[in-house]
Amino acid sequence: MTKFAMNRRDFLSTTAAVTVMAGVSMPKMSFAADKVVKIGFLAPLTGAVAAWGKPGLDGCKIWADWVNADGGVKIGDDAYKVEFVAYDDEYDPSKARTGAVKLIKEDDVKFIMMLGGDPWPGASPVAEKENMLFSTLLPSDLSPDTELLVAPCEVHPIYNVTGVEWLAENKPELKTAVVCAQDDSLGKPSVATYLAAFEAAGIEVLGDPIFFDPATTDFAPIMSKMLALKPDIICLDTCYADYVHPLTEQAFQQGFKGQMISCTADFYEKMVEKTSKEFMDGFIFQFPDFDDPAMNAEHINFQKPNDFYAEYVKRYGKGEWSAVSWEYASIMDLWANAAGRAGTTEPVKVLEAMKVGGTGKQAFGEAKWWGKELFGIDNALVGQWPVVAIDKDGKARIQDFKSIPAWWDKHKDLLIKHMKALNQMYYQRS
Amino acid sequence: MTVELFFQTVVNATYAASYMALIAVGFVLIFGVMGVVNFAHGELYMAGAYTVVALYAGVGLPFFVAVAAGLVFVGLLGLLMELALFRPLRDNPLGGLIASIGFLLILQTIAVLGFGVRMKNVPPSTQEKLVLMDGAVLTYQRLYVILAAVILLTALWFFLRKSKFGWALRACAQDREAAVLQGMSINQTARLAMFIGAALAGVAGALTAPLVSPTPFMGHSVIVTAFIIIIVGGLGSLEGAVLVAILYAFVHTFVTTLYDGTLANIVGLLLMLGVLIVKPTGLFGAKERA
Numbered sequence: 001m002t003k004f005a006m007n008r009r010d011f012l013s014t015t016a017a018v019t020v021m022a023g024v025s026m027p028k029m030s031f032a033a034d035k036v037v038k039i040g041f042l043a044p045l046t047g048a049v050a051a052w053g054k055p056g057l058d059g060c061k062i063w064a065d066w067v068n069a070d071g072g073v074k075i076g077d078d079a080y081k082v083e084f085v086a087y088d089d090e091y092d093p094s095k096a097r098t099g100a101v102k103l104i105k106e107d108d109v110k111f112i113m114m115l116g117g118d119p120w121p122g123a124s125p126v127a128e129k130e131n132m133l134f135s136t137l138l139p140s141d142l143s144p145d146t147e148l149l150v151a152p153c154e155v156h157p158i159y160n161v162t163g164v165e166w167l168a169e170n171k172p173e174l175k176t177a178v179v180c181a182q183d184d185s186l187g188k189p190s191v192a193t194y195l196a197a198f199e200a201a202g203i204e205v206l207g208d209p210i211f212f213d214p215a216t217t218d219f220a221p222i223m224s225k226m227l228a229l230k231p232d233i234i235c236l237d238t239c240y241a242d243y244v245h246p247l248t249e250q251a252f253q254q255g256f257k258g259q260m261i262s263c264t265a266d267f268y269e270k271m272v273e274k275t276s277k278e279f280m281d282g283f284i285f286q287f288p289d290f291d292d293p294a295m296n297a298e299h300i301n302f303q304k305p306n307d308f309y310a311e312y313v314k315r316y317g318k319g320e321w322s323a324v325s326w327e328y329a330s331i332m333d334l335w336a337n338a339a340g341r342a343g344t345t346e347p348v349k350v351l352e353a354m355k356v357g358g359t360g361k362q363a364f365g366e367a368k369w370w371g372k373e374l375f376g377i378d379n380a381l382v383g384q385w386p387v388v389a390i391d392k393d394g395k396a397r398i399q400d401f402k403s404i405p406a407w408w409d410k411h412k413d414l415l416i417k418h419m420k421a422l423n424q425m426y427y428q429r430s
Numbered sequence: 431m432t433v434e435l436f437f438q439t440v441v442n443a444t445y446a447a448s449y450m451a452l453i454a455v456g457f458v459l460i461f462g463v464m465g466v467v468n469f470a471h472g473e474l475y476m477a478g479a480y481t482v483v484a485l486y487a488g489v490g491l492p493f494f495v496a497v498a499a500g501l502v503f504v505g506l507l508g509l510l511m512e513l514a515l516f517r518p519l520r521d522n523p524l525g526g527l528i529a530s531i532g533f534l535l536i537l538q539t540i541a542v543l544g545f546g547v548r549m550k551n552v553p554p555s556t557q558e559k560l561v562l563m564d565g566a567v568l569t570y571q572r573l574y575v576i577l578a579a580v581i582l583l584t585a586l587w588f589f590l591r592k593s594k595f596g597w598a599l600r601a602c603a604q605d606r607e608a609a610v611l612q613g614m615s616i617n618q619t620a621r622l623a624m625f626i627g628a629a630l631a632g633v634a635g636a637l638t639a640p641l642v643s644p645t646p647f648m649g650h651s652v653i654v655t656a657f658i659i660i661i662v663g664g665l666g667s668l669e670g671a672v673l674v675a676i677l678y679a680f681v682h683t684f685v686t687t688l689y690d691g692t693l694a695n696i697v698g699l700l701l702m703l704g705v706l707i708v709k710p711t712g713l714f715g716a717k718e719r720a
Contacts, residue, residue, distance in 0.1 A: 046547045047647070054547070183692065213691040217642060217651050220442040221686040228435040242549050245643055253559060253569045254438070270551035274640075319551075 037073065037080040037345055039335075040103035040112035041328065042096060042123065045088035051241040051266050052115050052137070053088075055320060056328035060084050060113075062311050063329035066303075073336045076343040082332070085109055093122030100126035110345035111335055113328050116141040116151075117185050124149075133347035135331050137324065140189040142375035143426040148347060150354065151371075151380040152334045153327045153363065155404060157190035157238055158374075158415070159385035160263050161197040162402035163284050166387040167233070167261060168201035170399075174232040174259055176204045180222060180247070181237035183211035190238035190263060192418035198235075199418075200411040206231055212243075219243065223250035236262035241322070245271055252279045261285070265388075265396070266322040272394040283390040284399075287323035294398035299365035299384070302330055330363040334381075337361070364401060373412065374419065376426040382408075431688065437566035439687045440680075445572040447679035448579035449634045453652055454659040454671040455583060456630035460508075462603040462666040463623035466516055466526035470534040471656060472649025474628045478504045478635025479644035480541055483550045486639075493555035497636040504632020507537075508624035517620065534649070541646035549643040575637045582630065583672060590668070599623055603666060658698055662705045664715025674713065677701075 041060060043053030064082045072079040085107045087099035096119030103109045104126065114123060116136030127134045127148055136142075139151035139158070167174065179194050181187030191209045198205050206229040212222050226234055234251055236244050244262055251260065252275040265271065265285040272280045288295065290309035295302070302308070305326070312325055334354060339345055342353035354360060359368050360381050367383025384401040391397050408415070419425050431439075457471045468474075481500035485491045491499075511533060519525035559569040590596035601609040602619040610616055635644070642648065659678055663670025678698060685694035705713060 046542075050547050211690065212686075213695060215651055215695075216691050217648070218442070218446055218683075220445070221439065221683050222691070224435060224438045224442060225687045228432055228438075242643065242645070245549070245551075246641075249641075253557075254567050255561075255565075267551070273551065273553050276557070 035072075035078050035080045036083050037075070037339075038083050038085050038107055038109045039332070040100075040107065040109035041084050041086040042089050042099045042103060042112050042119075043086075043115040043328075044091040044119075045086065047090050049091040049115070049117075049240055051322050052324045053091075055316075055322040056113075056115075056324040057084065057086050058316050058320070059308075059312060059325045059327070059329040060332065062308060062315065063332050067332075067336070073340065075339050075345060080345075082336075089114070089119045089122075091115070091118055093119050095122070096120070097122035097126060099123070100130075100132075104130045104132055110339075111135070111347065111350070113331055115324070120149075131347060133351055135335075137327060138186065139371060139375055139380040140185065140424065140429075142371055142377050142379050143429070144376035146377065146379070148351060149379060150351065152354065152360065153331045153381070155371075155380045155382045155385075156186075157193040157263060158382070158408070159286055159404055160190060160193045160238070161200070161407045161411075161415075162385045162404060163261055163263075163286055163387050164194065164197035164201050164203070165402055165407060166400055167259065167284060168203065171259065174203065176206050176229075176231045177233035177235050177261075178206050178210070178226045178229050178231040179235040179237055180210035180212060180226060181239055182214045182216075182243060184214055186238050186240075187211065188422050189419065189424040192422045192424050193415060194235050194237055195418040196411060196414040197407075199414050200407070203233065209237075216243070219246040219250050220254070223247060223254055223256075227251070227254055227256055231258065233259045233261060236260065238263040241266040245274070248280075248283075249274050252276070259284070264323045265390070267319055268390060268396060269319055269394065272390070277392060277394045280390045280394060281392045285388050285396075286385065288386050288388045288398045289321060289396050290326055292396070292398050294386070294401075297401075299401070300363070301333070301361040301365065302326060302363040303333065326363070333363075334360060368405065370405065370408075374416065374426070434564045434566060435687065437562060437564050439684055441562065441566050441568045441572075442687070443680040443683035444576055445568075446683055447676040448576045449638050450652075450655060450659060450679055451583060451672045451675035452579050452630045452634035454656045454663070454675050455586065455668055456627035456634075457656045458627075458660050458663070458666060458668055458671045459599075459623050459630075460627035461660070462668075463599055464512070464516055464520075464526070464620055465523050465606075466519075466530065467523075468511070468627075469527060469530040469653065470511070470537060470649075471530075471627075471631055472651075472653035473534045473537040474504050474507060474631040474649075475635040475652050476541060476644065476646065476649040477507055477537055478632030479552075479639040479642070479648065480545060480550070480635075481632070482636045482639040483545060483552055483644055486555070487550065487552045493640075497633060500636030501629045501633040504635070505625040505629035507632075508626075508628025509621055511628070512620050512624035516624070517617065520616075520620075538646045538649075545646070547646060549645045551643060552640040554640045571640055575634075575641075578633060578637055582633065586626065586630075587668070595619075595622060655698075658702045660712075662702050662712055664712025667712065667714035670712060670714030 044050050045054045068081045072081045089096040100123040111133050113135045116138035120141040134149045138156050181191050261284040290305040295305040338350045338354035342349040362381050362383045365384045367381045369378045370382040371380035372378050382404050386398045387400050388396050460468045478500040482496045486496035515529040516526050554571050556570045598614045598619050659674045663674035682694045
């Protein structure tokens with residue numbers, strides 16, 4: 001019997017031959033999406049504003065996994081897998097500019113999602129030069145000059161009016177408020193919005209709004225100043241999570257017993273842990289957890305919100321859900337739908353498809369493209385927005401969905417007045 | 431300003447003065463003895479805070495055990511810096527400064543890799559509070575910082591003035607070569623200064639961790655304030671650092687409360703500018719060194 005022996009060279013050549021043969025002779029595996037479309041994610045992934053960037057990227061990864069597993073996005077005759085390319089703009093305009101150039105020139109992305117705000121002026125010239133479609137979460141970036149910039153998910157800070165409106169309807173005994181915010185492009189338009197909302201609701205704002213330095217680390221003096229005015233309501237405006245937490249904690253420590261309202265309450269479980277369930281009971285903000293039963297209502301357009309939340313918690317942890325965890329994914333729903341209808345990823349065509357008929361499917365329901373009077377261009381998708389309150393068990397629950405356009409129709413003069421007073425109208429911004 | 435707001439502002443300022451004094455005195459001590467501007471001092475403060483994040487919020491050790499661990503751990507970090515960075519560069523203060531910037535980045539990166547970029551939640555060890563005159567509130571968590579500052583800085587003062595090691599530290603700070611000629615060990619005094627200076631920053635970070643929600647970049651703001659304090663107080667003056675920390679904290683807190691924080695920062699910088707013009711050595715710089 002001949003002894004079988006194989007040396008290393010024989011092994012390698014045999015393996016290579018088998019591999020080649022297998023590749024040639026096997027029936028070709030056909031993926032539903034052989035082609036790839038790249039989407040740019042240009043937002044703060046580090047630093048103080050990372051809470052409104054990184055969780056959004058995490059949500060996009062879930063969105064991409066689900067869409068790709070389902071065969072990809074159908075555009076024309078082809079199905080495309082979606083790949084996100086992220087760039088950390090650190091909430092810095094110069095880094096946003098570099099990132100925009102890199103994403104377009106090197107990565108060949110077809111659409112770029114941003115948080116917006118301070119970094120947008122850095123990316124804006126690139127968007128114009130390269131004819132690239134951008135999205136922002138902050139429609140205060142919009143102006144007549146930014147035709148390829150859309151705010152298709154949230155109309156920050158305009159939806160904040162819904163929280164105040166709900167408060168006035170449900171707690172009419174609250175008559176006075178104080179407002180504070182960091183002194184930046186996110187804080188100022190939000191302050192103008194809250195001032196308009198309080199005025200519309202017949203709630204008196206005590207003193208001038210307090211604008212604090214974004215470098216502030218000790219919030220005790222700011223809270224002492226607010227509490228000295230003896231308000232019924234403390235409004236934390238659109239403060240970053242790094243400020244909402246210590247401000248809330250200070251309100252608790254310095255003995256505040258009234259109502260708190262804020263645009264966001266990211267990682268609110270930690271605030272409950274640092275204060276108490278009793279103190280946080282009734283804390284109002286604008287961003288729901290997607291495991292909320294109210295998210296299963298018929299008018300909700302976000303796909304499988306409860307499953308999305310469960311998957312998010314499974315991957316990243318319960319305390320990691322933030323205001324933006326779902327928002328960029330929601331924008332992707334809109335983009336994919338528009339690209340599918342346009343039959344192309346070409347930015348201008350996608351934008352046209354997105355705005356057909358002047359309406360669109362925003363996450364919380366049907367919405368209309370709006371903004372001419374406030375931003376100089378109808379590139380913000382506005383409709384209903386949820387009002388959320390923390391309940392006695394320390395869990396955020398949707399209280400109601402309220403219409404932003406309905407409030408606007410009644411009180412737009414007030415909002416324009418306060419926006420003008422703080423130099424936040426599109427023609428006042430530099 | 432109401433009486434209640436006045437007393438609350440005094441309480442707020444006392445707390446701010448306490449942690450600033452702990453940080454600034456450590457900074458001055460290191461500069462005085464080593465002759466090095468330790469840019470990583472803010473990150474030592476951050477390291478103290480993250481020790482509490484890991485041991486108290488993470489593992490669940492008692493708060494004060496975690497604080498003590500923070501003190502020791504950051505003190506040991508100081509020893510490491512002395513051994514690895516400052517000793518080889520002892521005759522090159524600029525080199526030491528640049529090395530400390532490198533160490534700063536290393537500590538930040540370790541914090542980012544270990545704990546992520548976002549703020550960490552540290553539950554308060556107690557929610558008890560004192561209600562002082564006219565309704566001013568002082569939480570126990572803040573009271574701990576004030577008490578620690580008083581106790582540790584008093585102990586340091588006695589140590590520097592009543593012990594042989596303290597005399598050696600002061601002698602090295604005044605004239606290193608003369609101290610060596612008297613038989614004192616430069617290495618030993620440098621180690622001691624680095625351990626104490628770093629440990630003070632570490633304990634400040636550890637005690638304030640439940641009050642500030644630590645981030646890897648939290649050292650930035652305190653190092654700027656520490657610079658202002660030691661320049662106004664006089665480089666190398668411990669008493670100057672303590673007194674100016676109190677002065678700065680009161681001015682900053684009152685201006686923030688009455689006007690706003692940006693104006694308070696401007697006032698702080700103007701204070702530094704004014705002192706530098708009138709007395710370039712700082713308020714206490716010429717009189718005494720550590």
